Structure formats: C-alpha cells, structure tokens
Amino acid sequence: MLSQNEIKLINSLKIKKYRKKYLEFIAEGDKIIKELIDEGMEVVHIFAINDNFIHQKCRIISESDLNKITALQHHHNSFAVFKIPIIDVSINSNEWSLVLDDIQDPGNMGTIIRTCDWFGIKQIFCSDGCVDAYNPKVVQASMASVGRVNVIETDIEQLFMEHDLPVYGAVLNGENYRVQSYEQKGFILIGNEGHGIRESLHAKINFPITIPKNGKAESLNAGIATALILDKLA
Template identity: 45%
Template sequence: MLSKSQIKFITRLKQKKYRVQEGLFIAEGLKTVNELLESSLELHHVFSTNSFNSYAEKQTIISEAELKKISSLKAPNTVLAVFKIPEPKPILNTGLIVALDAVRDPGNLGTIIRLCDWFGVKELVCSEATVECYNSKVIQATMGSITRVNVTYTDLETFLKETNVPVFGAYMDGENVYTSVLPKKGILVMGNEANGISEAIEKRITQRIAIPRFGDVQATESLNVATATAILLSEFKRG
C-alpha cells in the first residue's frame, strides 16, 4: 500500500526541478519499464500491480486505484518505475550526429530519440532550450530508446563552432535532399517547431537542405519536426 509521503514523492517527480533535485525520473508502462530494467540504468523503485520477482527488494505491489493516483497516463498500464538519472557522457564525434535547436514538444523529442535509435545515430545534442529528455512524456515516446542514445544538453552554438565536420540545417528553401550528396559523418540540425533554426545557429550551418513538396497544391507550410527528421535520416543513411 502506498503511503501519503510516497504519493507526494512520486508526483513531485513529474516536475523538472524535483527530478533535478532528486536525480530521479519516472517511466511508465510494461514495455518501457522492461526496456529500462534491461539496460544499465539503475532502478530506484518499481510500483506495480503485478510482481517483478527479480526486483523484490525494490518493488511495491499496489492496486490499480493507487497506480492511477501516481500515474501521468489517462489509462495507467500495470507499472510505474523510478530510475536514477545517469551521469552525463562525453559526445563521441563519430558518424552522424543529430542536433536540436530549441525543440519544445516532449512528443517530438521522444520520437526523435526513437528515430536516432532506429537509424543507428548514437549522439543527440540538444540546445539548453530544448525540452528535458527525462520529462515523463518524452520517456513514454522513446519506448526505451532513451537507453541507447546519448542525449547531451549544451550551448549548441559553441558546440557547432568547435566542430570540424559539415553542419547541415533543415530549411524550407534548402537544396533538395533527394539530389544532395550526403556524407556518413556530419551534424544534422533540426529547428524549433514554430520558428525553425535560430539566427545564431544559422551562422554555423555549412549546407542548407530541404525536403521538397510534391503536392499539386503547395499549401502545407512545413512538416512536423519529427517527421522531417525521419525523412532526412533515411536519406543520410541511404546515401
């Protein structure tokens, strides 16, 4: 049975300041939690309506009603686990790196982390204005991929200034990506959902690329940033 102090502790972790303070984050759902349990992440505690025998010392069996009290989901799925936030790792400048300039939507970030995992991109570099990767909505959207992609938050302008590889920026008026020659090593910058790549970061872009529109009525303003990332990563890996 959950105590009032446990409920308060868990619900506080839904806020970034408490995640930072405690060095902990929440993951929900059987698939996501199992993926994280099989990784190198350190488990703090698991709360479940069913028993995880291997984690008997760090688990509490709770009712569905109790799970609803601590869950962020409209339809809680069996288990909620609390993990320790790992120590930051250095950025390995090998292969293709994806960089995000102030991407704010948790669903977009989570999907981009999953895409990096799918396409074998090991490093995701985020500006400090990008949504935090341990936000519970981001964790849900990654479906476990957070354990296989190194997400780093840094001064993106400085990072790009110091790199010696080509820096590609996604723009509406860039070179057609389907006819571009794309290297295996470089940095792909994706911009903010509403404003695109900022002026400061634009100065560090060495090649502008675009996904052309093929519709008869050229009315769509832009693609969702996660959708655009998927298309561009596919082209980089194809080409």
C-alpha cells in the same frame, strides 16, 4: 500502500526542477520498464498492480495508489522510478550527431529519440530550450530509446565552434535533401516546431537542406523531417 511522502516525491518527478534535484525519472508499463532495466538503468522503485512483474524491487500497490502517481491518462500495470544515468557528454566526432534547437513538444522529442535509436544515431545535442529527455511524456514516446541514445543539453553555437564538422541544417530554401551529398559524419540540425532554426545559427550551417513538397501543407512535423533526413544517411 504508498505513503503520502512517497506519492509527493514521485509526483515531483513530473517537474524538471525536481528531476534535476533528485536525478530520478519515471517510466510506465512493463515493456518500457523492462527495456530500461535491460539497458542497465538503475531502478529506484517498481510498483505494479499485479504480480506479473518479476523484480526484487517490485512492490504491489493498489490501483487507487497507482492513479495517484501515474502521468498517463490511463495507467499501465506497472510504474517505475529510475536513476537518471550519468552519461558521457563528450562528442564522438566520428559519427553523425543530431542537434535540436528548441524542440518543445514532448511527443516530438520522444519520437525523435526513438527514430535516432532506429537509425543508429547515438548522440543528440539539445539547446536548453528543448523539452527535457526525462520528461515523462518524452520517456513514454521514446519507447525506452532514451535508455540507448545519449541526449545532451548544450550550447549549440559553442558546440559548432568547438568541432570542425559539417553542419547540415533543415531549412525552407536549401538544397533538395535527396540530391544533397553527405559526408561520413557531421551534425544534422533541426529547428523548433514553429520558428525553425534560430537566426543566429543560420551562419553556422554549411549545407542548408530542404525536403521538397508535392502537396499543400505549410510545413512538416519536426520528427518526420528528422526521420526523412536520417534515412538519407542510412
């Protein structure tokens, strides 16, 4: 059984402020929890409603207790609290990095992290207006990829100033991204879902690129745009 204190503490991890305070985050479901453990994430608690999950820290709890802590509409069989890892925030300048300007939708952010993991992009730089990578919805949508990709909150303008790497920005009136030639490393900059890339960053873009459309949709989802561009680098 979970104590009231445990329930309160765990639920506080749904809020960024408390994730930063306790340096812990939650993940749900056997598959994601096992992958995060395999990636070396430090387990604080695992709770399960049956004995399928074999781990020394796993405690069996009731479904009613699980309902008190799940962040999902329909809970899975297991729930875990992990330590937020201390990651290397320095940039590997020999690789591509993704840079996100105020990506706010947790589903988009999780999908973007998962897509980076698929394409072998290991570092994502986020403006402070981005949804936090350890938000429960981001963790779930990332399908545990948040354990394999470094997501670093930073000042983007400063990042571009400090590193002499080409910036490819997804904009509305750039070069066709299929025709554009790409260097061996650099930054791919993706803007906010509604407003695109903020005005002050436009001057930093060396190669404005655009995904041409054949149909009528006004814009593409930010995760889709990211995937199409990363595919070109692959």
